[in-house]
Structures are given as C-alpha cells and as structure tokens.
Amino acid sequence: MKHLTILVPAAQTSFNTFACIGGAYDIFNRANTFRKANGKEPVFHVELAGASEKSEVNNGLLTIKPEVYISSVRKTDLIIIPAISHDFKKPEKENALLASWIEKQYKNGAEVASMCTGAMILASTGLLDGKNCSIHWGSADSLRNLFPKVIVKPDSLITDEHGIYTNGGGYSFLNLIIYLIEKYYDRETAIYCSKIYQIEIERQKQSAFTIFTGQKSHEDEVVKKAQAYLEDNFREKISIEELSQKFAVGRRNFDRRFIKATGNTPIEYLQRVKIESAKKAFEATRKNVNEVMYEVGYSDEKAFREVFKKITGLSPLGYKKKYSKETAVY
The missing domain is CATH 3.40.50.880 (Class I glutamine amidotransferase (GATase) domain)
Structure with missing residues (x-):
C-alpha cells in the first residue's frame, strides 16, 4: 500500500x-x-x-x-x-x-x-x-x-x-x-x-x-499610468504605438516594460479589460451578444468571440447563459 x-x-x-x-x-x-x-x-x-x-x-x-x-x-x-x-x-x-x-x-x-x-x-x-x-x-x-x-x-x-x-x-x-x-x-x-x-x-x-482587476502590484509608474488610460478608454479605438508615444517611451521598450510589470502585452491587457466589462454586462443586463460586443469596443463578431473564449474558456453566448440573471434559478 x-x-x-x-x-x-x-x-x-x-x-x-x-x-x-x-x-x-x-x-x-x-x-x-x-x-x-x-x-x-x-x-x-x-x-x-x-x-x-x-x-x-x-x-x-x-x-x-x-x-x-x-x-x-x-x-x-x-x-x-x-x-x-x-x-x-x-x-x-x-x-x-x-x-x-x-x-x-x-x-x-x-x-x-x-x-x-x-x-x-x-x-x-x-x-x-x-x-x-x-x-x-x-x-x-x-x-x-x-x-x-x-x-x-x-x-x-x-x-x-x-x-x-x-x-x-x-x-x-x-x-x-x-x-x-x-x-x-x-x-x-x-x-x-x-x-x-x-x-x-x-x-x-x-x-x-477570474475577475480581472489589473495587475497593479508593481513599481513602474509609467506602466501604471498606461494601465489607467487603457481602463478608462477601452471602448475607444486605441493605438498601442500612439500610447507608447504618449508616455514618451519607444514601442519595443514600452512592450517590454508592460510585460515585465503585468505579465501581459499592452494588447492582451486591453483585451482583458474589454472582456471583463463584457462579462459584467452579460451578468447584470439583458443585452444580447452584439450589443455588448459594440459596447466594449469590438465591431468584428468573430474576433470578439475568439478573444472572449480565449480569456474565459466560454463563448460569449455560453457565458451569458451560465451567468446571466435572466437564467438564474431561485
């Protein structure tokens, strides 16, 4: 034994x-x-x-x-x-x-x-x-x-x-x-x-x-400011190249610092912010998938579906069915 x-x-x-x-x-x-x-x-x-x-x-x-x-x-x-x-x-x-x-x-x-x-x-x-x-x-x-x-x-x-x-x-x-x-x-x-x-x-x-709250336990102040900008403006079309210029950091160095501080590239971080907002909308509102997709800044349904599933493990519709208050059993 x-x-x-x-x-x-x-x-x-x-x-x-x-x-x-x-x-x-x-x-x-x-x-x-x-x-x-x-x-x-x-x-x-x-x-x-x-x-x-x-x-x-x-x-x-x-x-x-x-x-x-x-x-x-x-x-x-x-x-x-x-x-x-x-x-x-x-x-x-x-x-x-x-x-x-x-x-x-x-x-x-x-x-x-x-x-x-x-x-x-x-x-x-x-x-x-x-x-x-x-x-x-x-x-x-x-x-x-x-x-x-x-x-x-x-x-x-x-x-x-x-x-x-x-x-x-x-x-x-x-x-x-x-x-x-x-x-x-x-x-x-x-x-x-x-x-x-x-x-x-x-x-x-x-x-x-997972509840994405942003990886903030680091000391890179430039990255923290960039995170705040992404979180405040995620519904808009954001160019990471322009974002790096905004903080006077070269793009390659910006990406390197961002990954070191957060574990994500700037694009991945932006995706996680968007998908976290979408999750909350599915959980708390009656909005359909397309409405939520546009609300968080996506216009391509296929891209939204792929990123959503990559991050959550579920399709947008699957997540909505599982967590929406409309389908909750009391």
Missing part, C-alpha cells in the same frame, strides 16, 4: 487550509472504502502530518491535530499541501521545516500536489522553478513577484509536471483530488467519488471564474 501525507501547516493558515485538509482526508478514505467494497486493495494509507502538535485558525476557533510528526514519516509516495493564508511572503515557524521536508521527500521519489495558495509553500522549496504552476487568480501576481522563476498559469485548473501537481483557487481543490484519484486508483473510483461528492469531473479551466 502506498503512503499519502496530507500536511498540516503550523502557521499561516486560513479557513481554506482546513477545508483542503478535511476534503482530501475524507475523499481519499472514501476512495479506499469503495475499493474494498469492490474486492480490491486500498491504494493509500492516509495520514495527517505536521511539524507541531496542532494547527489552529482564527484564535483557536478551529483546530486540527496531526496524527504524526513529519520527522516520523521516513518515506511517502504522495504529499498534499493545503492552501495557506494569502499574505504569504516566506514560510514561517514550523512551515519552514515542512518546506525542507517536502524537498527531501520529492528528491527521494515522492510526488507533490499543492492546493490553491499552498503553491507558495511548494515554490519556496525551489521545486517549481522553471515549471508550470496554477494558483488562485487573486494570488497569481504575488506568486510571480515572490518566485519569478515559476511559470504561473492562472487560467489552468490543474498542472501536472514531473510528479508535481498544482491547482487553482478556492474549492477547486476538489477537482484536483478527483484528478489524483483517477491517476492513482482508476477511472471507476474517480467517477464514483465525483458522484458521491457532486464534484464536476473533467473541468480543466478556471478562466471563467
């Missing part, structure tokens, strides 16, 4: 930390029960492990006690890192011991999966350098700034690379659990767990859930 270690951080916790721990512990054990009921051997011995006697959130409102200390886990096959608090800068207190232990176990053959902001702990080990990483869209900028060698993929729900798995934000950790169950158990067990816990199987993107 393989060994699954679900880590219990000693500090930097949030309510989502406990949700990830409880969800993973419950669903993996249910997968084992299903296997036994069908005459098969369980795949994992599941343990909660930490570097302290207990972990708590909100001044002890919720407390979890690890079953074992990580020092007693000499060999494990899969490590799950739950989400942590969003104000992470570096591993604090015993969490530094967890990071060191994760690195050692990975080099000893273990696979590692991070949930949401748990990617921060994983990235601090250096194991994500040069690798793709998914995380909650609201923490993507922080991850880029803290760990510039990590290839951040905020649109992806799950990444799977060299025995390292990461996933997006919030309760999408449930999709990662189903993904891992299919990988380690089988398709039948994954489908069973998805039905029991009512988790949508095969979801691959978190794009539709």
Whole structure:
C-alpha cells in the first residue's frame, strides 16, 4: 500500500487550509472504502502530518491535530499541501521545516500536489522553478513577484509536471483530488467519488471564474499610468504605438516594460479589460451578444468571440447563459 501525507501547516493558515485538509482526508478514505467494497486493495494509507502538535485558525476557533510528526514519516509516495493564508511572503515557524521536508521527500521519489495558495509553500522549496504552476487568480501576481522563476498559469485548473501537481483557487481543490484519484486508483473510483461528492469531473479551466482587476502590484509608474488610460478608454479605438508615444517611451521598450510589470502585452491587457466589462454586462443586463460586443469596443463578431473564449474558456453566448440573471434559478 502506498503512503499519502496530507500536511498540516503550523502557521499561516486560513479557513481554506482546513477545508483542503478535511476534503482530501475524507475523499481519499472514501476512495479506499469503495475499493474494498469492490474486492480490491486500498491504494493509500492516509495520514495527517505536521511539524507541531496542532494547527489552529482564527484564535483557536478551529483546530486540527496531526496524527504524526513529519520527522516520523521516513518515506511517502504522495504529499498534499493545503492552501495557506494569502499574505504569504516566506514560510514561517514550523512551515519552514515542512518546506525542507517536502524537498527531501520529492528528491527521494515522492510526488507533490499543492492546493490553491499552498503553491507558495511548494515554490519556496525551489521545486517549481522553471515549471508550470496554477494558483488562485487573486494570488497569481504575488506568486510571480515572490518566485519569478515559476511559470504561473492562472487560467489552468490543474498542472501536472514531473510528479508535481498544482491547482487553482478556492474549492477547486476538489477537482484536483478527483484528478489524483483517477491517476492513482482508476477511472471507476474517480467517477464514483465525483458522484458521491457532486464534484464536476473533467473541468480543466478556471478562466471563467477570474475577475480581472489589473495587475497593479508593481513599481513602474509609467506602466501604471498606461494601465489607467487603457481602463478608462477601452471602448475607444486605441493605438498601442500612439500610447507608447504618449508616455514618451519607444514601442519595443514600452512592450517590454508592460510585460515585465503585468505579465501581459499592452494588447492582451486591453483585451482583458474589454472582456471583463463584457462579462459584467452579460451578468447584470439583458443585452444580447452584439450589443455588448459594440459596447466594449469590438465591431468584428468573430474576433470578439475568439478573444472572449480565449480569456474565459466560454463563448460569449455560453457565458451569458451560465451567468446571466435572466437564467438564474431561485
């Protein structure tokens, strides 16, 4: 039987930390029960492990006690890192011991999966350098700034690379659990767990859930002014060449600075601003696709549809049907 270690951080916790721990512990054990009921051997011995006697959130409102200390886990096959608090800068207190232990176990053959902001702990080990990483869209900028060698993929729900798995934000950790169950158990067990816990199987993107607020956590004042201009005038026809001249910066240098500061080219940033406005219109008004398209500055339906789907993962009509208050069920 393989060994699954679900880590219990000693500090930097949030309510989502406990949700990830409880969800993973419950669903993996249910997968084992299903296997036994069908005459098969369980795949994992599941343990909660930490570097302290207990972990708590909100001044002890919720407390979890690890079953074992990580020092007693000499060999494990899969490590799950739950989400942590969003104000992470570096591993604090015993969490530094967890990071060191994760690195050692990975080099000893273990696979590692991070949930949401748990990617921060994983990235601090250096194991994500040069690798793709998914995380909650609201923490993507922080991850880029803290760990510039990590290839951040905020649109992806799950990444799977060299025995390292990461996933997006919030309760999408449930999709990662189903993904891992299919990988380690089988398709039948994954489908069973998805039905029991009512988790949508095969979801691959978190794009539709992203709320684009503009990447402003940088120090380039020229780029910040350019961002503000794009956000205030996105309905107009904007020439990026003229925009760079407006701020007295050569076009190539302007593009380079913009990408470094925001992770997007100026054109991509403008597209995201337009599509975010379109999303809000679909959610809150009765306007049809063409009306919204013209409102946000597009005149070519094909181009609008292609950019919308690239950014959200859904067609404009598909998004409208899913999120419009006209189709809401009460």
